[in-house]
Amino acid sequence: MNRIKLYCTYSREKMKFKPIGNGQVKMYVCGPTVYDFAHIGNARPVVVFDLFYRMFLQSYGEANVTYVRNFTDVDDKINERAKKLGIKIGELTNSTIEEYLFDMDSLGALRPNFMPRATNYIEHMIEMIKKLIGSNNAYPDNGGHVMFSVKTFQDYGQLSRRTIEEMKAGARVEVAQNKRDPMDFVLWKPSTENQPGWESPWGRGRPGWHIECSAMSKELLGDSFDIHGGGIDLAFPHHENELAQSLCAYPGKNFAKYWLHNGMLTVEGHKMSKSLGNFVTVRELLEDGISGDAIRLALISSHYRQPLDWTKKRLNECGETIKRWKELTLGKKEIEIQSNKVLEAIYDDLNTPKAISEMHHLAKNGDYEGLLASLRFMGFLDTRTEEKKPEIESEVKKLVETLIERRKKAKLDKDFELSDHLRDALSDAGVIIKDLKDGVEWEFSDEFNVSKLKEI
């Protein structure tokens, strides 16, 4: 159990993991703002923290791990998009959440124990803001805003390792009139009639971005928990601000003990952006027939803290690897994962490339049961994600069999011109033929085309 080591962003070093509670592991991961389909960059932390979750489940037992991942369902981006689509905000957030969960299920990600929605915790946020005003860590202006005062928190900037002065020097933020310090951030802001809003001591309004995670983590995990995770871009300002709020609201507590951040993702060498037109959504990939397992493997093919370049080549290679492993382990006995090198690699700050390499060793050594157990542990071959390929009619199958028989006969007659023609034609129609020692095997490829087959 003490074998787990994690790199903590706060301390900037790899540390032995020791949970705060006795044998209880609590983790909170910042989830998506729900206004559109999840892109591949959204999927990375989901898969990465799914593996952390599985690692803790393996090590501490199902009953002793609590995993929370929130949905941010109040945000100006949501308002804009709902307006653009001409639908209600609730409709947009509900449907986006549904699609998100479908996509993440497809990637083999287990659902967290709790998936709180920000809008269900507004009252907790208001309570926390009141508390912060009471302790002089926050102040209202006269226009319905409440600001957090960064100067009142001595350690502000510790997580992201920057000082208030440095940030001001390079800041491009507009200095709002109502802020005592340019780095002060908004806890609560007023809403117009058209914007979603809730009654509060400061008038009808809505929360700023950061307060929701502080409020929800407190409610669901308490004022001290073990893991706080998300993308590295969240370290500042989101996590820095959460940390400041929570520690000021609950002095003397830990808030989060270990801060884990995954690196960012680029697409074919470029930052993913809508203007470059290189936005890749999980749904697109799935609809292109790429398996969730292939996407999952690609997402963990480099270490989670490293940047990851999402390329077609990587995805193809991972697809081939998964396909091979699937074939090798098909119908093999299900066993519990043994204490092995795959597990060791994962316990060492989630060294997934090492774990993958060890799985290659298992495959090479013919330890297919070990490979299967490792695949399951790593979240592959999830039965929920089994591709539901459309049933191909049996008469089509018969046609293929007939053609293969004809090729076989041609081969026996040493009519290689005919047999090669049949092979090429079948291949062109999407039927892959494998001549094995003791017979012929065949399967449909993804490009299977019935009309081409019938033309043969």
Add this chain to the structure above:
RNA sequence: GGCGACGUGGCGGAAUGGUUACGCAGCGGAUUGCAAAUCCGUCUAUACCGGUUCGAUUCCGGUCGUCGCCUCCA
């Protein structure tokens, strides 16, 4: 401008103060009528310049380069 990360063979990608993964591609072989698939074998690397050291790819300093954050962002 400020802060930070990184630079490993053709590509991807771990690890390490001395012996260096693993995958893909390539090459050679087995198999095959020829292929495909499969199996076996195999080549290529630690950006550059200094320093510490018996010894550095690994530690330290500098140079160059790439990327990220500082503004919504996983």
